[in-house]
Amino acid sequence: MKKILTGLFITSALLGGCAKKATEESQSEKIGGELTVVTNRTDADKLFEKIEKGFIEKYPEVKDIKWEAVADYDSNIMTRMTSDDYGDVLFVPFSMAGMPNEYPNYFESLGKVDEMTSDYLDVTEADFEDKVYGLPTALNSLGIIYNQELFDEAGIKEVPTTVPTFIEAAKKIKANTGSTPFYTNYQSVAIWAGALTSFGGEQFKSATLKEGDAFAKGQAIRQVMDLFYELASNKLIEEDPITLDSQAAQQKLAEGEIAMLMSGSQDVIPIQALAKDKKSKAIKIMNFPVETKGKTSLPLGASGVVGVSNKSANKTTARAFLDYFISGESGYAVDANGMSPVKADLTKEQQQTIEDSNVILTVATEKPEDDATYSKIAEEAGVARLTDVLQQVINIGLYPEKNEPYTDYVASLSKTWQEAAKLHAE
Amino acid sequence: MLNNISLQGKRERRVIFCFLFFPVVLLCLFGIWPIVNLIYLSFTSWNGISESKEWVGFANYFKILQDPTYLTIFKTNLYYLVSGLLQMVVAMYFAIILSFKTWGQSFFRASFILPLLISGVAISMMFRLFFTGEGAFDQLLTFLGLEKFIGMWLGDPERVNYTLAGISLWRNIGRSFLLYLGAIQSIDPAYYKVAEMEGATFWHKVRYIILPNITTVLTLDFILLTIGVVSVFEMPFILMNGSNGTATVLVKTMKLAFDNKKFGMAASLSVLLTLVIALLTIIQRYVVIKRERRQL
Numbered sequence: 057m058k059k060i061l062t063g064l065f066i067t068s069a070l071l072g073g074c075a076k077k078a079t080e081e082s083q084s085e086k087i088g089g090e091l092t093v094v095t096n097r098t099d100a101d102k103l104f105e106k107i108e109k110g111f112i113e114k115y116p117e118v119k120d121i122k123w124e125a126v127a128d129y130d131s132n133i134m135t136r137m138t139s140d141d142y143g144d145v146l147f148v149p150f151s152m153a154g155m156p157n158e159y160p161n162y163f164e165s166l167g168k169v170d171e172m173t174s175d176y177l178d179v180t181e182a183d184f185e186d187k188v189y190g191l192p193t194a195l196n197s198l199g200i201i202y203n204q205e206l207f208d209e210a211g212i213k214e215v216p217t218t219v220p221t222f223i224e225a226a227k228k229i230k231a232n233t234g235s236t237p238f239y240t241n242y243q244s245v246a247i248w249a250g251a252l253t254s255f256g257g258e259q260f261k262s263a264t265l266k267e268g269d270a271f272a273k274g275q276a277i278r279q280v281m282d283l284f285y286e287l288a289s290n291k292l293i294e295e296d297p298i299t300l301d302s303q304a305a306q307q308k309l310a311e312g313e314i315a316m317l318m319s320g321s322q323d324v325i326p327i328q329a330l331a332k333d334k335k336s337k338a339i340k341i342m343n344f345p346v347e348t349k350g351k352t353s354l355p356l357g358a359s360g361v362v363g364v365s366n367k368s369a370n371k372t373t374a375r376a377f378l379d380y381f382i383s384g385e386s387g388y389a390v391d392a393n394g395m396s397p398v399k400a401d402l403t404k405e406q407q408q409t410i411e412d413s414n415v416i417l418t419v420a421t422e423k424p425e426d427d428a429t430y431s432k433i434a435e436e437a438g439v440a441r442l443t444d445v446l447q448q449v450i451n452i453g454l455y456p457e458k459n460e461p462y463t464d465y466v467a468s469l470s471k472t473w474q475e476a477a478k479l480h481a482e
Numbered sequence: 483m484l485n486n487i488s489l490q491g492k493r494e495r496r497v498i499f500c501f502l503f504f505p506v507v508l509l510c511l512f513g514i515w516p517i518v519n520l521i522y523l524s525f526t527s528w529n530g531i532s533e534s535k536e537w538v539g540f541a542n543y544f545k546i547l548q549d550p551t552y553l554t555i556f557k558t559n560l561y562y563l564v565s566g567l568l569q570m571v572v573a574m575y576f577a578i579i580l581s582f583k584t585w586g587q588s589f590f591r592a593s594f595i596l597p598l599l600i601s602g603v604a605i606s607m608m609f610r611l612f613f614t615g616e617g618a619f620d621q622l623l624t625f626l627g628l629e630k631f632i633g634m635w636l637g638d639p640e641r642v643n644y645t646l647a648g649i650s651l652w653r654n655i656g657r658s659f660l661l662y663l664g665a666i667q668s669i670d671p672a673y674y675k676v677a678e679m680e681g682a683t684f685w686h687k688v689r690y691i692i693l694p695n696i697t698t699v700l701t702l703d704f705i706l707l708t709i710g711v712v713s714v715f716e717m718p719f720i721l722m723n724g725s726n727g728t729a730t731v732l733v734k735t736m737k738l739a740f741d742n743k744k745f746g747m748a749a750s751l752s753v754l755l756t757l758v759i760a761l762l763t764i765i766q767r768y769v770v771i772k773r774e775r776r777q778l
Contacts, residue, residue, distance in 0.1 A: 131740060134531060154743065158531055243723065298636040298722065299614040435529070435742045444737070447725035451639060458639045 087373045088117030094143035096129035096360060100391070107386045111377060118373060137162055144368040145377055148182045148190035148361040154431035154440065156182070156424045159189040164364040164371055166191060166378070177397045177410075180421050181361045191382050192358030194394030196320040197341070198250045198418055199355070201327060204338040206315040209233045215342045217352050219283055222345035226292040229315045238287050239305040239317035240450055242297035246443040248318065250418040252276040254344040254355045258421045261430040268477055270439070271470040277442070278466070279346070281449050285462050288453020297450055306330060310339060322359060322393035348414065356410075357418030359392055429480055436476035439469065524750035529743040542750035552751075558643060558730050562714045565647035566654070566707040570700075573658035578688055581666040591663070598656035602716035609649055610636070610721060642726050646717050653717075654710065658703050665696040701770050708762045712755060731755055 095104070101123075108121045126132050130149045136142045137149075142162075152158060165187040166172070172179045172188050182190030207215075207225070210232040216222040226237035241247065252260055256276025264270045270277045287293050294300050294314070306323065308314040310330035321341055328339045343352035362381060364374045380386055384401030395406050402410075420427070434440040452459045459465075524542060526535040546552050573594075580591055597605070612618050613635040620632045635645045673691045682690070715732040718724055724733040731751070739748035 137531070151743075152531070155529060155531065161533065242725075296615045296634050296637050298634075298726075299610050299617070301610075431743075435744060438737075438742050440742045443723060443741075444725065447723065451637075451726050454637065455639055 086117065087115045087376045088119070089370050089373060090120045090122065091118070091145060091370060091373055091377055092122045092124060092143040093377070094124045094126060094133065094146035096126060096133075096147050098125040098127050100125075103388065103391050107381065107388060110386060111380050114380065115373075115376060121377070140367045142365055142367070144365055144370055144374040145362060145381070146365060147193075148363045150361070152182070153419065154427075154435070156184040156427055159184045160187075160366075162366060163189040164366045164368070164375075165189060166364070166375070175399055177399060178356055178358060178417055178419075179397075180417065181358050181419050182363060184424055190361040190363035191378065192397040193360040193362050193382055194322075194358065194389035194392040195356050195397055196322045196359050196392070196394040197343075197354050197356055198247075198254075198318070198320050199341045199343050200316050200345070201309065201319050201324060201339060201341050202316040203309055203312055203314075204340055206233050206235055206312055210315075216345045217343075217347055219279070219286075219345055222283070223286050223290070223292070226287060226316070227290065230292055233312075233315070235312060236294050236308075236314045237292045237316060238294075239300070239302075239309070239314045240284065240288070240293050240297050240446075241302050241305065241317060241319075242447060242450060243301060244443075245446045245450075246441050247320075248280055248446060249442050250355065250357055251280060251318070251344050253416050253418055253420055254353055255279045255346050257348065258417055261420050261422045262426045265426060265430060265433075265477075268474060269470050270434070270473050271466050277439075277445070280442070281445065281466070284446055284449045285453050288450045289456065289462075291454075293450070293454075297454070310336060320357075320359065325393050343413075348416075351414045353416040354409070354413035355416050355418045358397070359394060432480050433473065433476045436479060437469070437472045439473070445469065520749050521753060523746055524753045526746045526749075528745045530739070530745045535746075538746065542747050543754070545747065546751055546754060552731075552734070555729055555731055555734050558718075558728060559711055559714060561643045561647040562650055562730075563707075563711045565651040566711055569651045569655050570658055570703060570707065572651075573655050574662055577659050577662035577666055578692060581663055591659075594659045595656040597653045598660075602653075603720055605649070605653060606717060606720040609717075613645065636721065637726070639726050642722065642728055646721070646728060649717055650714065657706070661699050661703050662696060665699040666692055669695050701766070705763055705766055708766070709759050712759050712762070 093104075097104075104123045108123070111121065112118050124143060126136075129147060130151050133142065133146065133149050134151065148159075148163065152162075159182055163182070167188050169179055169183055169186050169188055172191075176191060177195055178192050179188050181192055182188070202215075206229055210225070210229040212225045212228055216225045229235060229237040253276075256263060256279070260276040264275055264277075267275060269275070271281075272278060294305070302317075305314055305317055306327050307330050309317055310327050311332070324339060324341050328336050331339065343354055346352065362378055364371060364378055368374050381388055382396060383398050384390075384396040389396040395402060422430070431440065439445050448459075448465065449462070452462050452465060456462075460468075523535070525537060525539060527538045527542075528535040576590070576594060580587055584590070600608075615634065619635065623629060623632055633641060636642050669691065674687060677687055677691060713732050714730045715736075718728040718730055719733045719736065722728045724730075724737060729737070732755070735748045735751045735755070738744045738751060
């Protein structure tokens with residue numbers, strides 16, 4: 057009996073021991089050894105192979121890089137992060153943006169915000185108390201991708217820069233061309249969260265907190281909701297939003313059946329390639345139809361943010377890899393049809409665009425406590441993600457007789473927000 | 483001799499211990515511990531990642547029970563109860579027909595069971611295509627001369643729950659069918675022979691031989707149905723993201739936990755859901771036992 061018991065304990069101890077070994081290795085200061093990189097790209101094995109080769113060429117001491125691609129990244133990595141083993145370099149899950157105070161518990165600080173701003177663009181994607189915990193892998197702008205041919209056919213001379221002219225343009229497209237003016241992307245309408253800074257400014261969250269109601273007229277969320285309501289209730293969107301997926305919609309945009317859709321600049325080239333002549337110059341991107349200081353703004357954001365795990369056994373190498381990964385050298389940004397966040401690596405053309413436009417970041421630059429309060433209220437009110445709200449607005453617009461009126465819906469949202477705000481008032 | 487027996491018993495116990503050790507450890511680790519943890523979570527306020535979990539007592543439960551929105555969600559589940567009852571009737575009908583010699587018997591049997599084998603995600607994708615405007619379903623309606631019914635099957639808030647309940651019927655009918663078919667085939671053919679000699683019609687056979695012999699399976703299926711109705715999830719979540727008034731209780735739980743980061747609330751909602759299922763099952767068992775006693 058005893059023998060068996062001891063046997064059992066030894067086996068379990070051995071099993072447990074294996075898992076622990078990795079973390080007990082001593083911290084080395086030299087760049088070398090092995091790295092595990094956890095990414096959200098399941099489609100980029102070849103690209104990663106190339107990056108690995110380039111990195112090892114630069115630092116021959118590095119033996120191997122293990123790539124782990126995780127599907128449905130945000131929810132899976134969050135579960136995995138409750139353990140100690142989540143790679144040396146990994147993408148920072150976007151859902152952590154609502155709780156910035158958690159960054160130091162999981163990620164290594166990469167530097168101070170004001171020091172890094174001089175060398176990098178958009179360093180505040182993942183920051184807390186003046187420290188940076190993640191840097192963008194590639195920068196893209198958000199906007200409305202449109203088909204110039206349909207605009208010409210509808211007689212629209214200038215790209216709309218305000219909401220009223222935008223609606224007017226959509227009406228013209230419907231009347232003059234018969235195409236669908238705007239695709240809502242119902243299934244992943246949450247991407248509009250990136251448009252909020254364009255509508256409400258980089259500090260829209262603290263502005264909303266001051267106002268006390270995110271659904272009051274003129275607030276960023278409300279402006280986007282109103283835009284959707286106008287479009288939907290005037291039947292300026294696709295006939296059946298639920299069944300039309302974004303792949304099919306992009307194809308239709310290239311073929312001129314849909315005039316506009318919201319997306320990132322990384323999609324322009326792929327959509328151009330979908331057109332009949334394979335490289336349609338008619339597919340272009342415009343800024344959101346809202347003006348600040350008499351000009352529309354160019355909303356820049358990261359398609360991915362990458363950081364170093366604070367449980368990594370090889371932090372120096374991990375940091376070196378991160379720097380290599382986001383630089384122009386690795387080719388990751390180019391592959392993502394974006395630009396590198398490293399200022400020194402920008403092309404002349406890119407520098408020019410940035411200087412000429414009203415650059416605005418898609419991630420609000422707020423004080424962490426404002427950020428946290430805002431997220432808490434949004435979570436309490438059940439509107440932490442825009443999906444549910446915007447989907448409901450689309451439904452109300454399309455089927456007004458089968459839903460509560462839009463004004464009632466907004467009023468009920470206002471009420472829940474104000475109640476939640478009272479709960480979290482400090 | 484006596485000594486020998488006790489030694490044997492000891493040895494037997496040792497063997498039993500060895501065989502049971504790992505299953506019990508696994509059960510505790512992956513079965514019991516998560517449940518205990520979930521119940522603990524339901525008394526806290528937790529955002530899913532923060533290291534501190536604030537103890538709030540029964541606050542989550544009170545909030546759910548007082549908020550009318552949670553009650554209205556239960557109404558959505560009723561659509562699936564209706565479709566589930568319909569599913570039982572239809573499955574019974576076909577199980578009886580196909581248990582006798584029929585033309586194309588194995589083909590029809592297979593076609594009922596096939597939907598069970600397809601994954602929920604694949605089914606959602608299939609039906610999204612099927613119900614697109616001017617898609618396969620609308621073409622079918624046109625072919626049948628029913629153009630006037632064409633509409634947005636998933637977009638129209640008045641139709642969407644019927645559509646989803648219909649999909650659920652199509653998907654789960656195989657389970658009921660399989661249960662009934664198995665039960666009917668296990669009936670001794672001698673009964674039919676005797677009944678035929680007495681001049682029984684087809685209807686008589688169904689009423690007096692088949693139905694009384696499959697009541698156990700019927701009750702079982704009904705219990706499975708209630709559990710299924712309370713925990714409808716896949717279709718409304720994948721197809722609709724719970725929008726357009728299709729959110730069921732489980733969809734709401736998911737959204738609470740992963741969209742709104744209220745893991746504590748979500749945990750208490752799932753504990754309540756489990757209690758509802760347990761309660762329904764107990765009531766059903768009670769009714770069945772009472773009826774059986776009366777029959778004796």
